[in-house]
Structures are given as structure tokens and as C-alpha cells.
Amino acid sequence: MTLAPIDCDIHPVLPGLASLAPYLDPHWREQIVARGLDEQESISYPKNAPLTARADFRAPSRAGTDPRHLAAEALDPFGTGLAICNCLYGVQLPFSEDLGAALASALNDWIAREWLDRDQRFRASIVVPTQSPARAAAEIARLAPDRRFVQVLMLANDSAPLGNRAWWPIYEEASRHCLPVGIHAGSSYRHAVTGIGWPSYYIEDYAAQAQSFQSQLASLIAEGVFAKFPDLVFVFIESGWTWLPAFLWRFTKFWRGLRAEVPWVAAPPAEIVRARVRFTLQPIDAPEDPAVLLRVLEHIGSDRLLLFSTDHPHWQFDGTAAIPACFPEALAQRVLAENALETYPRLAASVRGGNAPPPPGADAAEENGPGETR
Amino acid sequence: MNVALLDRTTSQNAIQAVIDCDVHQAARSIADLRPHLSERWWRHIETYGLRRRLGPALGPAYPKGQPGAMRRDAWPEGGGRAGSDLGLMQRQHLDANHVAFAILNPLTPTGEGMQNPEFSAALCTAVNRWQVDAWTSRDARLRASIVVPYEDGPAAAAEIERWAGDPNFAQVLLLSRTAEPLGQRRYWPIYEAAERAGLPVGIHAFGYGGQPITGSGWPSFYLEEMVGHAQCAAALLTSLVMEGVFARYPRLAVVLTEAGFAWIPSLLWRLDKLWQRMRDEVPDVAEPPSTTVRRQVWLTTQPMEEPEHRWHFRDIVEWIGTDRLLFASDYPHWDFDDPAQAFPVALSPEVRESIAFANAARLYRLR
Numbered sequence: 098m099t100l101a102p103i104d105c106d107i108h109p110v111l112p113g114l115a116s117l118a119p120y121l122d123p124h125w126r127e128q129i130v131a132r133g134l135d136e137q138e139s140i141s142y143p144k145n146a147p148l149t150a151r152a153d154f155r156a157p158s159r160a161g162t163d164p165r166h167l168a169a170e171a172l173d174p175f176g177t178g179l180a181i182c183n184c185l186y187g188v189q190l191p192f193s194e195d196l197g198a199a200l201a202s203a204l205n206d207w208i209a210r211e212w213l214d215r216d217q218r219f220r221a222s223i224v225v226p227t228q229s230p231a232r233a234a235a236e237i238a239r240l241a242p243d244r245r246f247v248q249v250l251m252l253a254n255d256s257a258p259l260g261n262r263a264w265w266p267i268y269e270e271a272s273r274h275c276l277p278v279g280i281h282a283g284s285s286y287r288h289a290v291t292g293i294g295w296p297s298y299y300i301e302d303y304a305a306q307a308q309s310f311q312s313q314l315a316s317l318i319a320e321g322v323f324a325k326f327p328d329l330v331f332v333f334i335e336s337g338w339t340w341l342p343a344f345l346w347r348f349t350k351f352w353r354g355l356r357a358e359v360p361w362v363a364a365p366p367a368e369i370v371r372a373r374v375r376f377t378l379q380p381i382d383a384p385e386d387p388a389v390l391l392r393v394l395e396h397i398g399s400d401r402l403l404l405f406s407t408d409h410p411h412w413q414f415d416g417t418a419a420i421p422a423c424f425p426e427a428l429a430q431r432v433l434a435e436n437a438l439e440t441y442p443r444l445a446a447s448v449r450g451g452n453a454p455p456p457p458g459a460d461a462a463e464e465n466g467p468g469e470t471r
Numbered sequence: 472m473n474v475a476l477l478d479r480t481t482s483q484n485a486i487q488a489v490i491d492c493d494v495h496q497a498a499r500s501i502a503d504l505r506p507h508l509s510e511r512w513w514r515h516i517e518t519y520g521l522r523r524r525l526g527p528a529l530g531p532a533y534p535k536g537q538p539g540a541m542r543r544d545a546w547p548e549g550g551g552r553a554g555s556d557l558g559l560m561q562r563q564h565l566d567a568n569h570v571a572f573a574i575l576n577p578l579t580p581t582g583e584g585m586q587n588p589e590f591s592a593a594l595c596t597a598v599n600r601w602q603v604d605a606w607t608s609r610d611a612r613l614r615a616s617i618v619v620p621y622e623d624g625p626a627a628a629a630e631i632e633r634w635a636g637d638p639n640f641a642q643v644l645l646l647s648r649t650a651e652p653l654g655q656r657r658y659w660p661i662y663e664a665a666e667r668a669g670l671p672v673g674i675h676a677f678g679y680g681g682q683p684i685t686g687s688g689w690p691s692f693y694l695e696e697m698v699g700h701a702q703c704a705a706a707l708l709t710s711l712v713m714e715g716v717f718a719r720y721p722r723l724a725v726v727l728t729e730a731g732f733a734w735i736p737s738l739l740w741r742l743d744k745l746w747q748r749m750r751d752e753v754p755d756v757a758e759p760p761s762t763t764v765r766r767q768v769w770l771t772t773q774p775m776e777e778p779e780h781r782w783h784f785r786d787i788v789e790w791i792g793t794d795r796l797l798f799a800s801d802y803p804h805w806d807f808d809d810p811a812q813a814f815p816v817a818l819s820p821e822v823r824e825s826i827a828f829a830n831a832a833r834l835y836r837l838r
Contacts, residue, residue: 147748254686261691284686291706292684292699294651297714300749301652304709304742305686308702312685315695337741342778343733343787348698350777354806355536355694367779382741392786393737398779412748 100434101178103444106281106334106377106406107171109212110161111186111204116211120203125196137187137200141283142411146299151412160410164215171409172218174417178434179444181247181279182212182221183334189252189285194228198236201226205240213245220444222250222279230263234270241274247443248277248332253309254284260313260320268326275442277330277375280313282306307382310336311344314374318348321361323369330440331374335408338376339383342396345370371399375440377406378420378432379413387423394428403432404440487823488571489810490831492771493675493728493799494613496560496606497579499551503605504580507597515590522586524650524681532679533693537805539579545803552579553803557609564802565612568810571828572837574641574799575606575615576675576728583618583646584678591620595630599640607639614835616644616673622680624660631661635668641835642671646678647703647730654710662720671724671769671834674707676700704730705738708768712742715755717763724834725768729801732770733778736790739764765792769834771799772826773808781815788822797834798827 111117114136118126128134142149150160154170161167172180188200201224208221223246225233233249240246249271257263259280271278283306289295291305292312310333317323317331345367352359352366362369383390407419420429438445498504501521505513520528537543541553545563554560565573582594595618602615617640619627634640643665651657653674665672677700683689684699704727717723742760750756756763770791778784788796800808810827818826832838 147751148745257688258685258690258695259687288683288686288688290686291652291710292682292686292703293648293653293680293706293710294682296652296706296710297655298752300745300752301706301709301713304713304738304745305706307738307741308705309686311702312687312690312695312699315698316685316687316690319690319692319695337737339740340734340737342783343731343737343776344698344701346733346776346778347701347731347774349779350774351694351697355692355697358536358692358694380741380744382737382744384740384743389790392783396778396780396783396786 100438100448102175102405102433103437104171104175104177104180104407105332105404105437106183106379107167107180107409108161108411109164109167109182109184109208110159111184111207112159112162117200117203117207120206121199125199137190139185139187139190139283140286141302142185143299148303148412150410154410164212164219167409168216168218171407175407175419177218179218179220179447182208182219183250183279183281184208184224185281185283188224189227189255191228194226194232197226197228198232201236202239205236209243209245220245220247222246222248223276224250225267227251227255227285230266234266237267237270237274237276241276244443244446247441248279250279250281252283252285253280253306253313253336254286254288254290256285256287258312258316260316260318260322262320265322265325268322268329272326272329275328277332277440279332279334280310280336282335284309307337307340311340314344314370315348318362318366318369319359321359323373324361324363329373332377332404332440333374334377334406335380335411336376337380337382338397338403339381339393341370341376342393371401374402375404375436376402377404377408379406379408381413381421387421390421390423400428400431401436401439404437405433487827488569489798489827490837491570491573491800491802491810492726492797492831493773494564494573494575494802495554495578495804496575497552497554497577498601499555501580504594504597504601507600507604508593512590512593521580523584523679524586525679533696535693540804542803542805542807557606560802561610564800565610568800570612572612572614572831572835574673574835575602575613576644576673577602577616577618578677581618581644581646583621584649584680585620588620588623588626592623592626592630595620596633599630599634603639614641614837615639616642617670618644619661621645621658621661622650624657628660628664631664631668631670635670640670641837642673642726645672645674647674647676647700647707648678648680648682648684650680650682652710653707654712654714654716659716659719662716662723666720666723671726673726673728674704676704676729700730701734705734708738708764709742712760712763713753713756715753717767718755718757723767726771726797726834727768728771728799729773731774731776732772732791732796733776733787735764735770736787765795769795769797769830771797772813773799773801774806775808775813775815777815784815793822793825794830796826797831
């Protein structure tokens with residue numbers, strides 16, 4: 098059976114705060130107007146930066162704002178059967194957890210109504226107010242019955258490294274609902290985006306995201322998240338992945354020397370990653386020479402790690418060249434759909450059920466969790 | 472189960488001379504510096520201590536895996552820190568491992584990165600005098616690194632000028648975790664002075680610039696700090712490239728020390744791609760970042776990369792370039808690399824000679 102591709106990273110763009118008004122309670126609806134709240138757009142993706150939207154996605158409306166345009170640009174050309182919406186509107190930016198929670202809830206409800214209801218191929222990540230792990234967990238619990246939400250979404254930089262125990266209520270709730278935790282490039286900018294301070298240029302900020310993912314992977318492993326939540330899967334989204342082998346070599350070397358500090362890390366880091374961490378395909382940080390990319394794939398040593406993504410509307414590739422021509426056919430097939438089905442229980446249930454959107458509250462056998470499939 | 476047999480050729484490697492580009496000599500105690508400090512600054516140390524951009528008055532931010540992160544066999548019998556006894560260093564490392572030249576990078580203390588900028592400058596000068604007095608003047612194999620108060624660019628440049636042309640010194644030493652990314656304008660006087668003096672700038676892992684050491688704040692464990700040196704070094708290299716430092720100072724040579732090297736190819740692939748997309752933001756960067764780095768950046772080998780499958784090491788060396796790598800042991804630290812044992816695969820004699828000796832001899836003009 099040939100499975101339709103599953104795109105694990107597309108970006109609906111909120112046209113503006115006004116679009117959230119119908120989904121906010123009267124207090125916040127009034128506050129936004131009375132206080133003249135600015136758009137919560139993040140500096141992670143400047144609207145007009147070349148990377149933020151491919152030139153051919155910029156017309157006729159702002160890229161990513163129209164579900165039909167997005168489907169025509171990102172889904173139809175690949176015959177994509179399911180696509181995960183990761184909305185990057187900056188709900189993590191306000192310092193007030195009250196405002197963050199209000200915006201996150203409104204954004205999730207907006208996604209459900211304006212996107213998921215309009216095209217049966219769309220699925221979404223639950224955006225959470227990371228200002229408060231407790232309220233983030235509550236938001237997961239609120240939306241989990243809608244099975245079109247298939248993972249929890251966090252950013253690659255937040256107030257503390259993501260392995261820290263303070264975050265664990267989020268992982269506990271995600272684990273309860275068999276939802277993978279997706280970590281997407283970006284920051285709440287509680288700290289400089291590098292470990293050595295604020296850079297001068299946007300190009301440095303975006304480049305640094307790959308280092309942030311490395312720090313987060315170290316944190317998740319070292320703090321014992323994978324030991325504490327044995328079924329939880331993490332998906333690194335728009336992280337790049339050619340850095341992974343070198344990172345694992347270095348991490349494994351120091352783990353061997355220092356594991357007495359983290360006795361709960363009982364397996365080699367590479368083993369943990371191959372079982373529990375996935376990476377979306379785009380961007381591919383590799384040179385033109387396909388021989389080099391094939392060497393990198395050999396260093397990675399698993400065909401289960403990569404999940405197809407276009408990262409629409411971000412400019413990562415031209416035309417429809419999302420999957421490098423040098424990928425062996427068997428790997429391409431795994432990347433296009435099989436790996437995603439093994440990663441996301443709710444997508445697997447959808448495909449088994451004929452790709453129809455599952456009814457809210459359906460509590461199928463999918464709750465066996467992803468551990469079973471690998 | 473398949474097990475890769477080590478194809479190291481110890482006997483072949485052991486007899487060859489090496490240049491060790493990262494050796495850490497230490498003061499027995501801070502009192503070693505007293506002869507090189509004014510009365511005011513000695514009193515300052517006694518009264519206020521060594522105030523870094525870090526809470527603990529003593530020791531590192533993250534407790535090490537063993538005392539001082541030192542090899543347990545490197546502590547002198549007569550007392551003092553590991554690395555503080557030249558005789559022991561000679562017997563245990565320089566003689567035993569056929570070290571023809573060693574680049575000294577003093578970390579305990581450095582004088583670099585102190586909160587008080589005047590004190591930082593005075594302490595750096597004292598450390599540099601002590602390096603000549605206690606080390607390079609006593610063993611012809613030793614070359615020191617000029618420590619500088621790098622958060623104060625003009626003062627750091629003045630310290631470089633003080634020692635320019637002095638054969639005791641082979642490079643300028645910066646630490647990787649600074650107050651701001653090292654490409655920024657406040658640090659440019661350092662590069663200007665180093666280029667004028669014909670000295671490479673070595674940038675060694677560690678340092679406390681006051682920033683959380685990840686983009687997400689402070690991690691919990693020493694393990695994360697050690698892994699994280701690669702990420703901090705990647706950010707500083709990005710900064711040096713994107714700020715146009717290499718274009719502004721075309722004869723500047725930068726050596727990244729103790730931050731690993733296998734991560735370099737992926738970083739440069741990413742930077743090249745982003746530069747193609749957004750070079751309008753950085754008009755001073757006129758060529759692909761990988762081209763710049765290939766010309767003006769060197770990397771030391773310790774801690775040696777150990778791929779899951781050892782033969783993948785050859786890919787990394789090929790992608791980086793055999794002329795970019797400089798052997799380093801990190802003596803007397805716990806993760807010391809023995810030149811006879813460290814390479815995970817057998818290298819051709821020409822490649823090994825380049826990495827273990829010739830690249831450093833050329834870069835540092837050692838003969």
C-alpha cells in the first residue's frame with residue numbers, strides 16, 4: 098500500500114490579533130483594545146525576511162494566512178494526505194502568564210475553527226502558554242479530546258532548558274494523552290538566543306537555532322525526561338539534523354566520562370535518540386554534493402528519524418524539491434509517511450480509519466502509544 | 472554483534488614528535504603572582520577576591536567530575552595544583568610524549584573576564600609576566616599565550632602590544648563565553664592588534680561572560696556544560712563570520728581550542744545556505760562562510776571526536792581539511808588526549824604529520 102505523504106511542519110499564519118477576538122473572553126477582548134496591544138509577532142520570523150516566506154508564496158495574500166492557498170502550495174503538489182499545522186504566533190512572548198494563557202487558548206480555538214474545520218487533511222499542534230507549566234498542562238487537557246490535535250508545541254528556547262523538572266507537568270499531561278512533544282525553532286526571548294549573548298543579525302539568530310536544539314537534546318537526556326516518561330516522544334521541528342551525529346558522538350563521549358552525575362541516563366544517548374526523538378526534514382543543512390549527504394545519512398545510522406516536512410511557507414527549498422534526489426527510495430518512503438505514522442498515534446488512527454477526521458472524544462486503541470510501534 | 476576493532480597503530484605514532492597546542496600550566500597559588508602585581512592590586516585580591524561574572528567566589532560554575540578537572544596522577548607530590556610543577560610536566564608529558572613545542576594556555580588564573588576591568592587588566596599583565604618568569608624562560612619547548620582583559624577592547628589591545636614580537640608568546644588567548652558574541656565591535660581592537668603583531672588568536676572553551684550558557688538559560692549539569700562548549704563555539708564562529716571580522720582583518724588567524732571539531736561541517740553547511748538566502752543583511756560578508764573559515768580558522772583536536780563507527784572520523788577530517796586541525800592534549804586535565812592513543816583511526820603518515828606537527832609549526836612559526 099502506498100501511503101499519502103504526511104507533512105509534519107506547515108505554518109498557518111494568524112492574520113492579526115483581531116482574528117483572535119471571537120475566541121477571547123470579554124475581559125481580554127476589551128483589554129486588547131483598551132490597552133492597544135501590539136501584534137504578538139516574534140522576531141524569530143521577520144515578516145519580510147527571505148527565509149520567512151518563499152517569494153512564490155507571498156501572493157496574492159500574506160503567505161500562510163489562507164488555508165486554501167496553503168493547501169494548494171504545500172499539500173497538493175506532493176499529494177499530501179495529512180499535514181500538521183504549527184502556528185508560530187508569539188503567545189510565548191508576553192511575560193504575563195494570564196495573557197499568555199488567554200492568547201494560547203484563543204489561538205488553538207482559532208486553528209480548530211479556521212483551519213481544521215476547513216480541510217480534512219489538516220491536523221494541528223497544541224500551542225501552550227509556557228509562562229506557566231501548570232496552565233500549559235491544563236491547555237493540553239482541554240484540547241486533548243479533539244483528536245485533530247496531534248502533538249504539543251514548544252519553542253527551542255524558553256525560560257529554562259526544556260529538560261528541567263519545572264517543565265515536567267507538561268510532559269506528564271502530554272504523556273497521558275499519548276501526544277508527542279514537538280519543539281520548534283524559535284524563542285520566547287527570555288534569554289539571548291546564543292549561550293554567549295545577543296547577536297547583531299537575524300541570520301545569526303536563525304543559525305543559532307540549531308545550537309539551541311542541541312542544548313535542548315542534552316537537557317532532555319541529562320535531566321532524565323526519557324527515563325521518567327517512558328512513552329513520550331519528542332519531535333524536533335525545523336531543527337536541522339545534519340548536526341546530530343557530531344552532537345551524539347560528543348555527548349556520548351562525555352556521558353561515558355561523567356555518567357555518575359546523571360545515573361538515570363542508563364542507555365547510550367544515541368540509543369535514546371533513535372528510540373524517542375524525531376526530526377522534521379526541512380531545513381536540510383548540507384552541501385550540494387549528494388555524496389556528502391549520503392555520508393551524513395550513514396553517520397545517522399537509522400532510517401526512522403526523519404519526518405517529511407515542507408516547512409511552508411519558509412524558504413528552505415525551491416519548487417517541489419523537498420526530498421533530496423539522492424535519498425534512497427526506501428528511505429524516502431519511510432520519511433514521507435511511515436515514520437510519521439509511527440511517531441503520531443493520532444495520525445496512525447486517522448489513516449487506519451480512512452483518513453477521516455476522528456470524532457472528538459474518540460478513545461481508540463491508539464492510546465497504546467508510539468512505544469509499541471518501534 | 473559486530474565490534475569494530477581498534478586499528479590504532481600505537482607503536483608507529485608514539486615515536487613521532489608532536490606540537491601540543493593546548494597545555495595548561497597553573498600557579499601553585501595566587502601568591503605566585505604577587506611579585507608581578509602592584510601593592511594596590513595585591514591588596515584588592517586579599518580584600519575582595521577574584522570576582523568573576525559568576526556567583527561562586529571559588530571554583531567553577533558546575534562541579535567537575537574530579538578535583539579541578541585534573542588527571543589524578545598529575546598533582547605534584549610536593550603540593551600545589553596539577554600543572555604547577557614544571558618538572559612533573561616535563562617528566563609526565565613533554566618528555567614522555569615527545570612534545571617538541573607546547574602552547575601554554577593559563578586558566579588558573581587567567582585574569583580574563585573579571586568584573587572589575589582595571590583589575591582584569593592588571594591581573595592579565597601579571598599572569599603574562601609570570602608565564603615568562605616561571606615557564607617559557609625555563610623550558611625552550613614552551614610558548615605562552617597572551618592573556619588579555621578581553622571585555623575592554625582597547626586595554627586588551629594594549630596588552631597585546633606590550634608583548635608583540637616577544638618570542639615567549641605564540642598567540643593571544645580569549646575564552647569562548649564572553650559578555651557578547653566575539654565578532655562584535657567591542658572586541659575588534661583585539662583582532663586588529665593581534666593581526667598587527669602577527670599572532671593567531673586562540674579561543675579556548677570556558678569563561679564566564681555573565682550570559683546563561685544556552686539560549687534557554689542555565690543547564691543543570693557539568694555534562695551539559697561540557698557538551699555545550701561546541702554550541703557556544705558555533706555561535707562565536709557564526710558571529711566572527713557574520714560581523715565581517717575576517718574580511719576586516721584578512722591576515723587574522725583564529726584557533727578554536729577544546730570545543731571539538733566534528734560539528735564544524737554541519738554548521739558551515741547551514742551558514743552557507745543562510746548566507747545565500749540573506750546576504751543582503753550582512754553585506755560585509757562577501758564570500759560563503761565556509762570559504763572564510765577554510766582560510767582563517769584552525770581547530771585543536773582535544774577532546775578527540777569519537778564517532779560511533781570509528782571510520783566515520785575520516786569523513787570529518789576530509790570535510791574540515793587536514794590542514795585545519797592541530798593536535799592538542801589538554802594536559803593535565805582529566806580528558807587528556809595521549810598523542811599515541813588519541814586518534815580513533817590510523818591516519819596516513821602525511822595526514823598525521825600535518826595534524827600532529829606541521830600545521831602548528833607553520834601557524835605558530837615554530838622551528
